Amino acid sequence: MFNNSSKMMFMGILMMGTLISISANSWLSAWMGLEINLLAFIPLMSDNKLMSNEASLKYFLTQALASSVFLFAVILFLLNLSKTNSTQFMEMIIFSTLLLKSGSAPFHFWFPNVMEGLSWNNSLILMTWQKIAPLMLISYMMFKPLIMVSIIMSSLIGALGGLNQTSLRKLMAYSSINHLSWMLAAIYSSNLLWITYFMFYSFLSFTMIFMFNMFKISHINQLFSLYFNNKSMKFFMFFNLLSLGGLPPFLGFMPKLLVIQALTINNQLFLLTFMVMMTLITLYFYMRLSYSAFMLNYYENNWLTYSFYKSSNMKMLLIHSYISTFGLFLTFSLYLLL
Template sequence: MFNNSSKILFVTMMIMGTFITVTANSWLGAWMGLEINLLSFIPLVSDSNNLKSTEASLKYFLTQALASTVLLFSVILLMLKNNMNYEINSSFISMITLSTLLMKSGAAPFHFWFPNLMDGLTWMNSLLIMTWQKIAPLMLISYLNLKNILIISVILSIFIGAIGGLNQTSLRKLMAYSSINHLGWMLSALMISESIWLIYFLFYSFLSITLTFMFNIFKMFHLNQLFSLFTHNKIIKFTLFMNFLSLGGLPPFLGFLPKWIVIQQLTYCNQYFQLFLLLMSTLITLFFYLRICYSAFMLNYFENNWLMNSQFNHLSMKLYLMFSFFSIFGLFLISMFYSMF
């Protein structure tokens, strides 16, 4: 539908919209940045040759437009309160604003659009919506001091993300529910410190890039494709499932490090109940990741003896193995580097 130069333009506008939101000194400026981001992302999602992507772009537009409308309404209420001395409860305005930002980021209980949307996207668009599109809403959430309401979203996100992935066979929906679960951890980190949230987000983005890179190369969209695709290349198969465990936060992989930091900080803040719920949800998440990996790691597992065509060239192989190396052994490397200083 669009050529490469048009896509580069839309990606540039999307990045610019995010930076406008992050650097805005007013809520109206932040809303404008979110709108630029929204209008530049929709052409990247839509594809006239694919009905699923067209449906996904419509779902994304309607959901984000609703959230933007309510956000603009809360901005107007705030301006009426500050400039015209209307008697409006500040906590009510903040609660409306927080709800719209949670909807934009895909956090529970406003998550219903997110897994269905992901199921109609390409892997590159899925990666954008799991990582980059969360930066602006989460930064705006950090400006609001509503920890009592935010904790409800954290609890719902971690358990809905964990339980929702139990019966999924679609890889994109599985990654969507994993993203919701990780979003609960990111919101918990956000309640402690912005720097901890940023560290968690960077590690999560790296692990998501590693997995989606492989899924995109081999055009994998369902779980049954994982078991029959790498019959003749055990290294790729082994690293792929190890990356799954790393994304779930299983020690001693790199994905455990950001969760370790959050656990440590919650312990310092004496938030033991919240920490208990976070760990319980992670155990559920690790259960279905281990269930996926268990059969592949068994020596007597039946494998199809046929090859699949792919565009996995030598450069892609090196790049993927480099990402996987840091994903699997990154915790050891960081621990060694930290002990040296």
């Protein structure tokens, strides 16, 4: 990507649009930042492949709809500040458009379809950076009835949607929807908490997608025959996957633990129980992949003799995998020492 000057320019504009949105002091400035961000991401998505062009068109239509409704609602909101009932209705519409932009349920339908047509690098941007501006604007404007509905539906759809998937992109998309429910619950508690959760989630997603992109993996059946000659990489792959799901010995459990603690303090016990149950379902489809790769014996082909250690990115991949796998132990060790 960074060998191409136009892509570097669009990446700069993409980041600038997000920064304009999160630092805006009016809704119109926030809308302008969202539009700049959208128009910079469209050229990055289209790389002259049929699937990516289709995905960029879907993404553009969805985001353009959300932006136009957002602008319309903001103008009406500014005109009707004196009337309480209509103001609450406008707040609900603005909040709904931000949920649509972030890909939260019940406005999630575009997200897995768009992810399916993108490259892994663009998928990573869509899953992480593109969520910053909508979630930050959601944290500025808390509409409590709708955020509760979105948290419950995102955790439910993120869990059940990934059960029947063979495409890893769609699997990561539904996983992202489930993580969005935890981020929205973190926003409900405090801003610092959701930013912490988002940073952990971005790191774990980067590790997984870096691995998928490096070995050019797109579907589940490619995982089983990939690492015959390198068992350590096979273990790292699935440890990272379990860490993303939030299994306790790994780093991915830490942000979930912080959200669980915050929800317990706020006495949101029903919401917490429901979210933990749905996360166990997401862990089930991660465990299903990992179990079959760890426990079952597959025929090993003798001609798969390529050494992954020759790759220049291998050191970086191993460092990220090590942090993802043993990060929780290192964090607790530092906490006990300090």
